[in-house]
Amino acid sequence: MNEFILLLLFCHVASPVLHALRYFSTASSGVPNFPEFVVVGLVDDVQMVHYDSNTQRAEAKQGWMEKVTADDPRYWEKETQVSQRDQETYKDRISTLKKRFNQTGGVHTYQRMYGCEWDDETGVTNGFYQFGYDGEDFIAFDLRTKTWIAPTPQAVITKHEWDRDADQNERWKNYLTQECIDWLKKYLDYGRSSLLRTELPSVSLLQKTPSSPVTCHASGFYPNKIMLFWTRDGEELLEDVDHGEILHNHDGTFQKSIDLDVSSVKAEDWGRYSCVFLLSGVKEDIVTKLDPKVIKTNWGKTEIKRDGVFLFVLFSWIFILFILVLCFMF
Known part of the structure; x- marks a missing residue:
């Protein structure tokens, strides 16, 4: 391999x-x-x-x-x-x-x-x-x-x-x-x-919801002659992937993303997948394993926020009922 x-x-x-x-x-x-x-x-x-x-x-x-x-x-x-x-x-x-x-x-x-x-x-x-x-x-x-x-x-x-x-x-x-x-x-x-400069990017894995594709996002690279792709067991994936366009950053560098559909990937097989970034003329490659621990997402935070709002409303109603009871007693 x-x-x-x-x-x-x-x-x-x-x-x-x-x-x-x-x-x-x-x-x-x-x-x-x-x-x-x-x-x-x-x-x-x-x-x-x-x-x-x-x-x-x-x-x-x-x-x-x-x-x-x-x-x-x-x-x-x-x-x-x-x-x-x-x-x-x-x-x-x-x-x-x-x-x-x-x-x-x-x-x-x-x-x-x-x-x-x-x-x-x-x-x-x-x-x-x-x-x-x-x-x-x-x-x-x-x-x-x-x-x-x-x-x-x-x-x-x-x-x-x-x-x-x-x-x-x-x-x-x-x-x-x-x-x-x-x-x-x-x-x-x-x-x-x-x-003629070369700048390597920061590479992140992103996911909107548990059922959404996992996005491999590379930002801050230069020049724009790059390859960004998903692999499984070291072989480049041609299916279940969606390539984004190379976009300009405000500082003159570039960014690009590629999505991987993980809906049919078993949990025990995630470790077989990797996102690979290659910059032309640079021998180093950036390989990011598909690991749930490194995926950045806000859906977990959304659930926490939703739970927090629920608790706030619940305690607010309890407080109001408590005040009403006191008023009734006195």
């Missing part, structure tokens, strides 16, 4: 470590109290750049992004100019797409997402560049063919227009596969102390 567990841990820890640089641009119309154009840049899901049509200025969202001027003194000026141009372009595109979709008023959004990924273990890279309209896919760039994919009839006109600009498509491929990767590595180096 020990050999199997070691193999299981090796397979999970040896999984690829991906770093990503992503930019999201959103143009909107008909949305009250919201900027008409917003740009957000993220490295490994950490926001480092922001621009909106209210401020009209690209700004750093992380202190380490100020280091970028050492490589490019005009970085923020150029980022601002590019965003201002895109702001006007995207505003016009919303008007064009409203006509194609036979729309008049209402709320509409036009979004772009582009960037790249880099596996720092294997060196494998990937790039992506796509657009959406009103929450649906509109058009996407195919890196392999250097052409555009139109999933809707309204995007075919755009596809033909952009496919004809072969030079521009070649530039986008070079950016997504080379320049973007170079910038991603620079940003990772700028923010090394925070982006």
Whole structure:
């Protein structure tokens, strides 16, 4: 069994470590109290750049992004100019797409997402560049063919227009596969102390009621490249479990939970189950045995509280009856 567990841990820890640089641009119309154009840049899901049509200025969202001027003194000026141009372009595109979709008023959004990924273990890279309209896919760039994919009839006109600009498509491929990767590595180096740090979480077992699933909750880990799973006799469980999403904490770390249905687990078999947390790049694993003694729950406290309320009411009535008896006697 020990050999199997070691193999299981090796397979999970040896999984690829991906770093990503992503930019999201959103143009909107008909949305009250919201900027008409917003740009957000993220490295490994950490926001480092922001621009909106209210401020009209690209700004750093992380202190380490100020280091970028050492490589490019005009970085923020150029980022601002590019965003201002895109702001006007995207505003016009919303008007064009409203006509194609036979729309008049209402709320509409036009979004772009582009960037790249880099596996720092294997060196494998990937790039992506796509657009959406009103929450649906509109058009996407195919890196392999250097052409555009139109999933809707309204995007075919755009596809033909952009496919004809072969030079521009070649530039986008070079950016997504080379320049973007170079910038991603620079940003990772700028923010090394925070982006490349590792923090192990605190792991707790929680249960709402005696019949509820047992939740294994890990909070305070970084980065978010983790595995959290239940095992029985050292083997990962794929049934009777419910995976939660990875969520952000206010301090920049993450949390995640996974539920185990224990309704059919016999009391004498609880010791066969464990919750395992693995953080990519860290050899240590956190194993928490399914033990009723370590489960945190408030249903026991609720019963105590309910009993306390009952006793309070009971003694209150006894006191009132005692006072009435005294009044009657005298």
